[in-house]
């Protein structure tokens with residue numbers, strides 16, 4: 291049995307859902323959860339159901355906004371005091387930035403973005419995709435503890451059963467220390483939807499969208515099923531969508547339960563970013579488009595005709 | 609300013625990846641190597657920063673195999689002044705790589721005012737080296753940077769986060785900046801640039817020279833394998849408008865009842 295801390299981020303009324311996925315896999319270990327800021331009461335009881343013994347809300351000056359150094363200093367102290375063997379987090383934008391710096395402060399190793407893991411005998415062994423998912427490998431961590439791990443959202447799935455623990459809520463005061471790189475402003479993104487990397491359903495458009503304004507038919511489909519909209523590089527390079535929406539080897543790697551590719555040919559670099567999606571639907575006029583070899587359900591047809599019908603059909607059942 | 613750029617050489621994105629015989633890495637004999645795509649943005653930003661600050665130098669540093677030094681030559685041809693190669697044919701982990709880069713920068717005799725890296729290497733996809741290196745050098749870092757303005761050694765940086773939102777950072781040199789696509793448009797190497805690159809200095813060190821040994825390994829990889837192939841899916845013909853409604857209804861039914869994803 292290992293002593294584990296799962297670091298999470300507070301959302302409006304809960305914590306990041308990947309936290310629950312991680313807790314499910316850690317059942318049987320001695321697990322605490324910590325976030326910078328106040329963990330909502332509702333989240334504390336939910337975390338307890340899935341095995342959190344203690345839920346720590348970390349508080350201190352200059353921690354209202356993220357900063358790589360402030361968060362790393364604050365957590366370094368807290369983790370050091372807690373004597374943890376492992377520190378986990380979902381691989382969110384924040385954790386991807388923070389965890390390498392933090393692991394370095396402990397002279398310790400880190401496994402990035404695993405898609406599965408075991409804790410046999412209290413020792414971590416993970417699986418992670420490399421070469422943008424063209425290959426998988428086993429990953430183990432050696433050397434000084436604690437060992438750090440980030441987990442790709444949606445990869446593990448929600449725990450199928452509960453494993454209740456005490457769920458004691460506690461505040462801890464931490465110090466941000468010197469912050470040399472500080473956020474002075476946050477510019478909101480175009481979309482208020484879940485980020486591509488966290489989305490459970492993604493609707494993506496390719497070069498065939500022809501112009502930016504045509505993405506509105508994908509937005510309508512996405513709204514009908516609570517999806518986030520993505521794009522191929524050809525669509526991004528043609529100016530139909532911003533780079534933050536690009537899926538693929540030089541965009542985002544995603545693993546939703548449903549990926550709907552509209553007018554995307556299925557180039558190797560695009561497939562690399564979405565091939566681990568649980569279910570893939572492809573809509574393409576070319577029956578020989580490579581995307582069909584990866585699609586669970588392929589529709590050979592014109593997206594401008596099919597997508598609106600699909601939206602109406604889905605509205606009926608949602 | 610002393611400007612450093614860390615560049616990695618990675619397999620071309622078109623490459624078909626095959627695990628090697630004992631699953632300890634991939635087959636590398638027939639791979640075409642390129643500069644990590646994100647590192648091109650780092651080189652370009654370094655050159656732009658040099659242009660705006662007369663008397664600056666750009667040094668490119670790479671840890672990796674000696675067989676093919678294409679990526680360093682490309683960076684020199686684009687306009688970097690000199691290059692450092694830390695030789696290693698091993699598949700090093702991020703910790704060893706960062707430590708080697710730190711050692712190489714220190715050995716150059718110059719103190720880095722700014723270090724540019726890519727946000728991610730597209731082979732191991734770790735996103736660790738920049739933050740580790742910054743931590744080891746005890747300098748601030750900002751990652752996934754899509755906007756960079758500099759005046760008098762003070763940088764205003766835009767970092768892209770979830771949903772395309774941007775965090776705007778202010779940071780003074782020395783700092784490390786990990787670059788994302790969209791930051792700039794990397795220049796092509798000109799023919800004279802390519803000729804000149806051949807005569808630019810390229811220092812070579814071993815891992816031991818820069819203070820890295822096997823004891824620095826933190827992450828061990830094994831069992832490299834191809835992901836399981838999906839069984840062939842179902843394909844429906846719907847070019848004909850008359851069948852579109854029924855095809856879509858069928859697919860929606862399958863999504864709900866067979867795949868159970870909606």
Ligand SMILES: Cc1cc2nc3c(=O)[nH]c(=O)nc-3n(C[C@H](O)[C@H](O)[C@H](O)COP(=O)(O)OP(=O)(O)OC[C@H]3O[C@@H](n4cnc5c(N)ncnc54)[C@H](O)[C@@H]3O)c2cc1C
Pocket residue numbers: 495496497498521522523524525536537538539540541542552553554555556557558559560563573574575576579591592593594621645
């Ligand atoms: C270094 C490098 C990195 C790359 N990284 C990425 C990446 O991260 N992500 C990425 O996506 N690509 C990436 N690419 C680009 C990739 O190689 C492809 O060029 C790109 O994915 C093609 O996008 P597409 O499928 O939208 O366009 P196309 O390949 O042009 O395909 C358009 C498809 O739409 C179909 N079509 C046309 N009209 C209709 C219609 N009315 N209805 C339905 N279907 C229609 C066509 O049959 C065709 O299959 C990268 C390339 C390189 C070299």
Ligand SMILES: Nc1ncnc2c1ncn2[C@@H]1O[C@H](COP(=O)(O)O)[C@@H](O)[C@H]1O
Pocket residue numbers: 614615616617644646647650669670671672702705709724725726727728729730732733734735736737738
């Ligand atoms: N072997 C290497 N040599 C030089 N720079 C590297 C090396 N590995 C990683 N980097 C730099 O660190 C960035 C992120 O790499 P990674 O952390 O491996 O995803 C890359 O874009 C490079 O700028």
